[in-house]
Structure formats: C-alpha cells, structure tokens
Amino acid sequence: MMAATFKCPPTTGLHGWGIDASTPRSSRNFVRFYSMRFACNTRYDKLHHVHASISHASFVDPTSLSVSHESSIESTLILIRHGESLWNEKNLFTGCCDVPLTKRGVEEAIEAGKRITYIPVDMIFTSALIRAQMTAMLAMTQHHQKKVPIIIHNESEEATTWTQVYSDKTTKQSIPVITAWELNERMYGELQGLNKQETAERYGHEKVHEWRRSFDIPPPKGESLEMCSKRAVAYFKDFIEPQLKSGKHVMVAAHGNSLRSIIMYLERLTSQEVTSLELSTGIPLLYIYKEGKFMNRGSPVGPTEAGVYAYTQSLSVYRQQLDEMSPCE
Amino acid sequence: MAAGVYNQAIGAFQSHSLVNNFNHQQKFNNIGRLVVTKDFISSNCLSRKNFSVIQCIASQTSEVDTASSSSRSKTSARDTHTKSNEAALILVRHGESLWNEKNLFTGCVDVPLSKKGIDEAIEAGKRISSIPVDLIFTSALIRAQMTAMLAMTQHRRRKVPIIVHNESEQAREWSQIFGEDTRKHSIPVITAWQLNERMYGGLQGLNKLQTAERYGKEKVHEWRRSYSIPPPNGESLEMCAERAVAYFRDQIEPQLLSGKNIMISAHGNSLRSIIMYLDKLTSQEVISLELSTGIPMLYIFKEGRFIRRGSPIGPTEAGVYAYTRRLALYRQRLDDVLQ
Numbered sequence: 215m216m217a218a219t220f221k222c223p224p225t226t227g228l229h230g231w232g233i234d235a236s237t238p239r240s241s242r243n244f245v246r247f248y249s250m251r252f253a254c255n256t257r258y259d260k261l262h263h264v265h266a267s268i269s270h271a272s273f274v275d276p277t278s279l280s281v282s283h284e285s286s287i288e289s290t291l292i293l294i295r296h297g298e299s300l301w302n303e304k305n306l307f308t309g310c311c312d313v314p315l316t317k318r319g320v321e322e323a324i325e326a327g328k329r330i331t332y333i334p335v336d337m338i339f340t341s342a343l344i345r346a347q348m349t350a351m352l353a354m355t356q357h358h359q360k361k362v363p364i365i366i367h368n369e370s371e372e373a374t375t376w377t378q379v380y381s382d383k384t385t386k387q388s389i390p391v392i393t394a395w396e397l398n399e400r401m402y403g404e405l406q407g408l409n410k411q412e413t414a415e416r417y418g419h420e421k422v423h424e425w426r427r428s429f430d431i432p433p434p435k436g437e438s439l440e441m442c443s444k445r446a447v448a449y450f451k452d453f454i455e456p457q458l459k460s461g462k463h464v465m466v467a468a469h470g471n472s473l474r475s476i477i478m479y480l481e482r483l484t485s486q487e488v489t490s491l492e493l494s495t496g497i498p499l500l501y502i503y504k505e506g507k508f509m510n511r512g513s514p515v516g517p518t519e520a521g522v523y524a525y526t527q528s529l530s531v532y533r534q535q536l537d538e539m540s541p542c543e
Numbered sequence: 544m545a546a547g548v549y550n551q552a553i554g555a556f557q558s559h560s561l562v563n564n565f566n567h568q569q570k571f572n573n574i575g576r577l578v579v580t581k582d583f584i585s586s587n588c589l590s591r592k593n594f595s596v597i598q599c600i601a602s603q604t605s606e607v608d609t610a611s612s613s614s615r616s617k618t619s620a621r622d623t624h625t626k627s628n629e630a631a632l633i634l635v636r637h638g639e640s641l642w643n644e645k646n647l648f649t650g651c652v653d654v655p656l657s658k659k660g661i662d663e664a665i666e667a668g669k670r671i672s673s674i675p676v677d678l679i680f681t682s683a684l685i686r687a688q689m690t691a692m693l694a695m696t697q698h699r700r701r702k703v704p705i706i707v708h709n710e711s712e713q714a715r716e717w718s719q720i721f722g723e724d725t726r727k728h729s730i731p732v733i734t735a736w737q738l739n740e741r742m743y744g745g746l747q748g749l750n751k752l753q754t755a756e757r758y759g760k761e762k763v764h765e766w767r768r769s770y771s772i773p774p775p776n777g778e779s780l781e782m783c784a785e786r787a788v789a790y791f792r793d794q795i796e797p798q799l800l801s802g803k804n805i806m807i808s809a810h811g812n813s814l815r816s817i818i819m820y821l822d823k824l825t826s827q828e829v830i831s832l833e834l835s836t837g838i839p840m841l842y843i844f845k846e847g848r849f850i851r852r853g854s855p856i857g858p859t860e861a862g863v864y865a866y867t868r869r870l871a872l873y874r875q876r877l878d879d880v881l882q
Contacts, residue, residue, distance in 0.1 A: 251669065300704075309717075310717040310718050311718055312705055312706035312707075313703060313704075313705055314703075314704060315692070316696060320693065342714075343803035344689075347685060348692065349688055351656070351685060351689065352661070353653035354655075355656075355657065362641045362642065362655055363654075363655060364652060364654055365655075366653075367683075369655060369710070374777075376650075376742050377652050377747075378652075378747060379747055379748035380747055380749060381647075381748035381750075381753065382743050384647060384749070385748070395717075401717050404721050405722045406721055407718060407720040407725035408721055478741070494596040496619075
C-alpha cells in the first residue's frame with residue numbers, strides 16, 4: 215500500500231509534507247505545531263509535541279465545538295478512498311458498476327474511521343455508489359463524537375417529506391450525508407466487468423495502457439480522466455468548497471479517479487502529475503482549508519502508532535475538548 | 544441515496560443472465576437422502592402467541608421426480624428451478640441502527656447501522672451462506688442495503704451483488720456490465736422505497752420519552768399498537784402494508800414463480816406486512832408479530848404457496864440438515880466445489 219504520492223516526493227526530514235512556507239509566522243502567542251506522518255513508508259524520529267493554550271473564549275462551546283480562530287476560519291477536509299470491492303478482488307474493471315465492499319474493504323473502512331476519530335466532521339459527501347457510502351458509514355461508527363450520519367434524500371417531494379426529522383436536539387446530533395453521482399468513479403464504458411486479461415485480449419495491450427495512463431483518452435463509451443475531473447471538480451467547487459468556506463468540516467468518501475481529480479484541483483497538479491498519482495485505499499487524507507487555500511496535512515496517524523500531536527492549534531483544542539466532555543446524548 | 548427510487552414504479556428491471564452456473568453435473572441421489580428436518584428454530588424469532596409454525600414435510604415423490612428429470616436432461620440449473628417450481632425466499636430484518644441505539648423513532652430517516660448492527664448483518668450472512676440467492680430486494684434506506692451487502696460477504700457461492708440503477712437513462716448506461724462471465728456471477732440488487740420502514744411522520748427523531756410528553760402516553764400506545772391509526776403525518780401499519788405487499792406481489796412474487804431464489808433485506812414493519820401476506824395473518828395477529836433483527840427467515844415458495852421454514856441455524860449450532868431436497872443438493876454442491 216502506498217501512501218499518496220504527489221509531485222514532490224516526501225523527504226525523510228522531519229517536516230515532510232505540507233509545511234507551507236507561505237503561511238505567515240504566527241503572531242499569536244502560542245506555538246504552532248504540526249505533524250506529518252505518512253501511513254507506511256516514512257518514519258519520524260521525533261515528533262513535536264506542543265501544548266496549545268486554550269485561552270480563546272471562542273473555543274469553549276461544547277455543543278458546537280467550533281474550530282475557529284480569532285483571525286480566520288479554518289476547516290478540515292478529509293478525503294477517503296473506499297477499500298477493496300468485490301470486483302477489485304477479482305481484478306475486474308469496476309467504474310460505475312455498483313459493487314459492494316469485500317470483508318477486507320469493510321475492515322479498511324473501519325480502520326480509516328479509527329484514524330479520523332478525533333477530527334471534526336460536520337458534513338459528509340459521498341458518491342452514488344454503495345462502496346463509498348458504506349465506507350463513510352463504517353468509518354463514522356468509530357468517530358469519537360458519536361454524531362449520527364443521515365443520508366439526505368431529495369429525489370422527490372415525497373422523499374423529502376418522508377425523511378424529515380422532527381427534533382432539533384436530534385438534528386444537532388446529526389451529520390448530513392449528501393450523495394452525488396458527480397463523485398462517482400470514472401465511468402469505464404465497455405471495460406466495466408472485464409478483467410485485465412480479457413481487456414488486453416480484446417483491445418490490445420497498448421490501447422489498454424493508453425486508457426489507463428492517459429489523461430484525455432477515454433475507453434470505448436467511457437470517460438477519460440479529464441472528463442471525470444470536469445464533473446468531480448465542478449461539483450467540489452460548487453457544493454463542497456462553499457461549505458468549507460463557511461467553516462464546516464467536510465469528509466468526502468469517494469473513488470480513486472474522482473478523488474485524484476479533486477486533489478489535482480487542491481494541489482494544482484498538472485495532467486502529467488495526476489496520472490501518476492496513486493491513492494491508498496482506506497487511508498484518509500487530511501487537508502486544512504484556510505483563507506481560500508488548501509494545505510495538505512498527510513494522513514492522520516492510526517491508533518496503534520505512537521504520537522501525541524495535532525495538526526493545527528484548533529484541532530488540538532478540539533481534541534482536548536472532546537476528551538474533557540462527557541459523551542453527548 | 545441515488546440508488547433508492549422514490550415515486551417511481553420499478554418496472555422491468557435490467558435482468559442479467561442469472562443462471563446458477565455450476566460447471567459440474569448435478570448429483571442425483573436416489574436412496575435415503577434426508578430431505579427435511581424438524582430442527583427449525585422458528586420460535587426464537589417470532590412471537591409464539593399467535594403463530595403456528597407450519598412444519599411441512601415435502602412430499603418425497605415430487606422431489607425425486609424433479610431431481611431425476613433434471614439429471615436426465617442435464618439442463619442448466621435455471622431450468623431445474625423452473626421444473627421443480629420451488630424457490631427459496633429469505634427475509635432479513637436489518638440489525639441495530641444508530642437511532643435504535645439511542646431509542647429514537649427512525650421511520651424513513653436514512654440512518655445507518657451501529658457497530659452491533661454490522662455484526663448482526665454478518666451473523667445473518669453466515670446463517671444463509673448455503674442457501675441459494677439469485678436476486679436481492681432491499682429498501683431505499685442504507686441500513687437495509689448495508690445489511691444485505693454485509694450478509695452476502697459471507698455467502699459461499701461468492702457471487703457479486705450489484706445494485707441496479709434505473710433512476711435515469713444516464714444511470715442505466717453508466718452502470719452497464721460487460722463480460723458474460725461477470726454477469727453470470729452477479730446478483731442484481733433492486734432497491735425499492737416501497738420496502739422502506741413505515742413512515743413515522745411527526746415522530747421521526749423523537750425518543751419515547753419526548754413523544755409521550757408531546758402527545759400523551761395513550762396516543763403513543765395507540766400509534767404503536769394499532770393497525771390503522773397513523774401518527775401525525777405518518778403511515779399506519781395498514782398503509783405501510785398496502786404499499787409493501789403490493790410491491791411484493793407485483794415485483795417479487797413473479798420472480799419466485801419463475802424459480803428465482805430471493806432475499807429481501809428490509810425493516811420491521813415492511814417485513815411484517817409481507818409476512819402477513821405470506822402467512823395470511825389477521826391485523827390482530829400482525830400487530831403482535833415481533834421480528835428478530837438480523838435473524839433471517841426462510842420460506843419455501845412452491846406451487847404458489849409459501850411454506851415457512853423458520854430460521855436457518857447459525858454456524859456454531861450443530862445439525863446436519865436441509866430444508867428441502869433441492870436445497871440439500873445445492874449445499875452439497877457448494878461443499879464439493881469449495882473444498
């Protein structure tokens with residue numbers, strides 16, 4: 215399993231990814247801390263353990279657990295690629311066929327959940343495919359805050375009426391889950407359901423390689439990565455980014471190609487770079503959205519990995535508040 | 544969820560070739576095969592009071608004729624189903640949801656399973672791992688869909704459940720499967736809002752205490768125990784039964800008639816409604832019917848009748864048995880193939 219690789223290969227230095235030189239030195243009177251840990255292939259000798267001062271009154275609001283700074287709004291974005299599906303296991307091209315997770319995929323989802331258990335989530339976006347939705351739901355069973363993800367139904371008037379909730383208290387304890395086909399896996403056209411062998415036989419090795427590695431050449435009746443990016447990034451900009459802007463913490467559970475497309479946008483990658491981008495399954499990626507910019511924060515540490523740290527002051531405070539709070543009902 | 548289709552009658556769905564494609568010959572045993580067992584665990588999952596467990600001994604001659612004719616003609620398993628005119632129907636009620644855990648009225652609010660519900664689904668899957676499944680129906684709610692998917696990860700036949708998408712032309716096109724072999728190893732999963740939980744209207748999201756406070760204890764008792772009185776802006780059990788049974792008769796029963804083995808993963812009230820139809824219960828009887836969560840119930844559909852077969856035993860429970868000769872053969876084939 216490889217951790218996400220981006221244009222700059224991770225250095226083995228302490229800071230690895232995501233330290234933005236552009237972020238101004240903090241003028242606040244607390245120490246800035248961070249930690250970058252990739253899931254499997256880099257090791258850190260030391261971790262900075264920093265204490266955040268909890269002098270900001272705005273933090274101390276147990277029900278909303280707002281993560282706002284005095285100076286600007288900061289929100290977290292978690293990206294999770296679903297784990298192994300039944301067709302992954304059989305080495306078949308899946309695309310938009312709605313195939314569920316294997317036992318292993320179920321475990322991967324739960325593992326992913328353990329990694330993000332202390333990161334706030336206000337809203338969840340998933341694709342229209344069950345493997346991504348299950349991944350989100352399974353992951354959230356591990357979440358510290360114990361809010362209840364609820365899928366929003368807007369297919370029709372009746373659907374909206376039928377799914378209405380009549381208690382404010384319950385609504386406050388809910389996390390809306392929005393499903394969107396625009397976040398679906400790249401549609402693989404006539405390759406859907408074929409295995410690699412069959413496909414190479416039917417179309418020839420070079421052609422297959424071209425479809426898999428190119429940016430803008432679609433398989434027969436399918437989407438190119440470019441086409442997939444168009445709809446995924448458009449959706450992200452129209453629906454997800456405004457939420458982040460307003461301070462909502464968002465989790466996106468989707469697929470290899472739709473997430474690559476989004477990361478291409480977040481990190482401003484070229485089409486060359488994005489085609490060689492590999493995303494680990496079931497390992498969540500964390501971004502911090504602040505002042506219109508996305509900061510890559512790598513992958514949250516698993517529960518068995520040692521390290522007391524936080525990504526930002528706000529997240530550290532959030533975590534501390536969770537620890538102090540009694541479980542909310 | 545895009546997979547759930549509200550307000551749309553699910554007409555002819557995309558039917559891929561669903562042949563139970565065993566590559567080896569069907570065995571034919573002519574002597575001394577145990578066909579039916581009395582070891583049903585029916586009483587565990589249903590209220591005993593108003594139920595008589597129908598213990599039906601499948602008639603030996605008709606079973607043997609069926610098997611022999613199929614062996615002679617060496618037709619595909621699908622033809623066997625038609626000839627034998629017998630199909631298995633599995634009903635699974637989803638396990639604990641996050642709102643069950645918090646004691647809130649859920650209804651049609653799309654709440655997922657809790658950790659316990661996930662375990663229950665997997666357990667249910669182990670119990671049905673040797674019972675053939677050709678087609679799956681679920682509600683439009685994720686807790687029933689997850690239950691079906693988790694259960695099928697345990698199935699020994701290892702076919703792949705695939706949700707059928709008919710919401711739009713694009714959805715249909717985009718979810719098309721190519722590859723003959725792949726199609727043969729797929730189990731179509733059809734999602735239907737008609738199998739949803741009873742819609743609880745103004746009670747959705749409230750807990751029992753809040754509800755009693757807001758409406759009064761007697762009123763609440765009435766809604767929960769009556770057949771035809773709906774909660775405010777909600778459905779009565781009668782209304783739920785109407786849409787669920789209509790769907791069952793229009794969409795599911797024809798499939799059983801053609802010999803397809805079916806699993807339905809749904810909710811307490813929609814399943815009760817269906818059982819009311821299968822077992823011909825009165826409205827009085829159905830109100831006191833309790834369905835265990837995560838314990839599958841098996842019916843054999845044969846010659847237009849539904850024969851209740853209780854609950855398949857779990858893997859840790861001892862017992863070598865089969866419900867009917869046909870199911871025994873199916874299980875044996877699995878044992879032989881999946882050494």
